[in-house]
Amino acid sequence: MTLFGLCKTMAELTADLFLVPLFNFQRNIFPPFSYPAGDLADWFASEGGIVTLAWVYAVNIAFAVGMTNLILVIHLERKIAARIQDRRGPMLSLRAFRELGEDLAGEAPTWRFKGNYSGIGIIQNMADGIKAITKELIIPNKADKFLFSMGPIIFISSSVFLLVLFPLSDRFAASAAPAGLMVIMAAFSIAPIGVLTSGWASNNKYSMIGGMRSAAQLMSYEIPLLLSMAGVFLLAGSYNPVDIVEQQREATWLFGLPMWNFIPQFIGFIVFMICILAEVERVPFDLPEAEAELVEGWTTEYSGIRYMLFLAAEYIRGFAGAAVATILFLGGWAGPWPVPPEIWFLLKVYLIIIFWIFIRWTVPRIRTDQILELGWKKLLPLSLINILIVIFMVEIYPYFADIISLPEVF
């Protein structure tokens, strides 16, 4: 059963048991004013209403799954960073709640620190959220107020949009667009507009430089990124994530081992991993918010929930970037049987994210001119070489294999 099938069943149940009787009841008690209610009742009884409702459910489920993963990713980043730095990271034990309760009730605290003190530090995320919501939203005096509010909306909405675009498996997908990966990359490249808008509207020199840097970086890394993806599209002959993963699942190598795309297109994989790291602006490519020289870069003037949502949006982009890398190069949800494909997919995504976290806490940040030089002079030629390799595999070798009967390798 697919996610959409499940959602459709749920939508039918909701419509039959709740929505249609409700609107019919409304039509019956106020007959003269019943047109909207009556029309809604008819619509929910029809196929169009059911399908629309099913899509709403599917998108919400995908969104909820993505946001849950977001919390896990943030917690993972904190804990791994802490372990790398010889710290413990966010920790909160249930015992601490009891002690807090005792304290609030006016009893003497017991302060018995015994036993297992590890706990549920993930609640720290909730504390951060509550803190961010209760902070004041400051708009600088001379800022462009309209654009200052529009910047976060563009950036955050385009990032949240990413969550519903990639499938977790062929059955668990909120969107199954034929050009799915192109849509994902298009959503990825909306963000620089938001970044530039917020950087410019803040009326702050640091913000402006940060916005400029971000625009330059995202534009120059978009090209090798898409070129390195082009190899995968050529090999699969499709933009659809499901087709790309199916092609990788079927391709075999020596001894029948699966040949996921990162083996034949190793160069493309390396280029893609570097470029997606720059695309989601993580260390060592987090120049737009280089806190040493630009305070907080283009987010300097933002406060409260806006700033928090900027941070959250960056993690969402990171999660989506890792998901795209998994679909393109690591075989997506392909994996041995007993583990369900969704879990395989998430395992691979988390592998990439953990790799990024390790990078983030072990290397310094590089400079703007160096990052542009790397992008244009090294990654762009490498991605072209990768395309040549794929063209050889897909077109040239089979052509000659037909003529002089070479063994079928690819």
Added chain:
Amino acid sequence: MAEMWISMGPQHPMTHGLWTLKVKVDGETITDADPELGYLHRSVEKMGERRKYFMNTTLTDRLCYASSTTWTHNYVLSVEELMNVEVPTRAQYIRTIMLEIQRLASHLMWAGAYMPDLGHITGALYFWRDRELFLNLLELPSGSRLLYNYIRIGGVKRDLPDGFEQKTERILSLFEQRLDEYADLFENSKIFRMRTEDVGKFTASQAMNMGITGPNLRGCGVKHDLRVEDTYEIYEEVDWNVSTREAGPGYSDCFSRYMVRIDEMRESVKIIRDCFKKMPKGPTMSSRVPVRASGEAFRRTEDSRGEALMYLVGDGSDRPYRWKIKSPMFTTISACPHYLKGYKVADIPAIMGSIDICIGETDK
């Protein structure tokens, strides 16, 4: 993009203290710079003229929060010259040990502050973790963790506690292991070298003209160290070398200045070990310490950041008539337009971090 002035400071992550650096940028390239100091001026010299000689060690402790013992030591040396006080040999050894532990703590604080400038948060925590070890060591004889007031006129406050040598040795061997470990993380790392090499260059002659001293000058390959040139305490008797580095023939960059401090930390470890080996028994305080003094005295010592200098005039009373402090960082920061021009905005923290700023002693 048109040229514009950016004001970095007084509240800015780059500044490591309270000062302002105004830079004129053309796009991302620096075309001019203008440092502004004086936010932290506490008129230490004038305050000192109203206090008795032995009271001023509390003020000199507060000159630099990262390296307080070296400044107190400089003051104490000048007062001892003014009063002609003989210091017992054991006290000199203890002073040398404390100075070198303080130098280690100061350099570690610098290294920890330098890493976030380059975007490397983990480095900060690693180096500050090691600094804690040396702060623990300094706490043992002096009783406090930041402002020690341990070196006094005529000797030191009290003798080293029992087991100090064993504890120091344990910490030093752990620290040496960790320095080797960090080599892979920092100086052998490609990105670290990309950020620090060929950045913030100045030649040895430029440095001497601009009055840059200390590790920043030794990073140009100049073998100038006041512990040798104008020796004090027992640095002559101990086995150690002046460490120098150079990025190229006769000039330094951020990487050579980083490396010279790492080398100095290894040398400090050697000095401390040798001091413990050669330390005699005996008193730690001079039997005769006068209260009044007259005449002039002038001493310079090798502070963690360069050449520290103090000039004292006594008029026969128990308070100094004039007290003048020369800070190494004041000249180094003032010279920053010379070595900032032509680099990128992202290089500002890398360059200004590499010269090891301490605003407390700069503004006095």
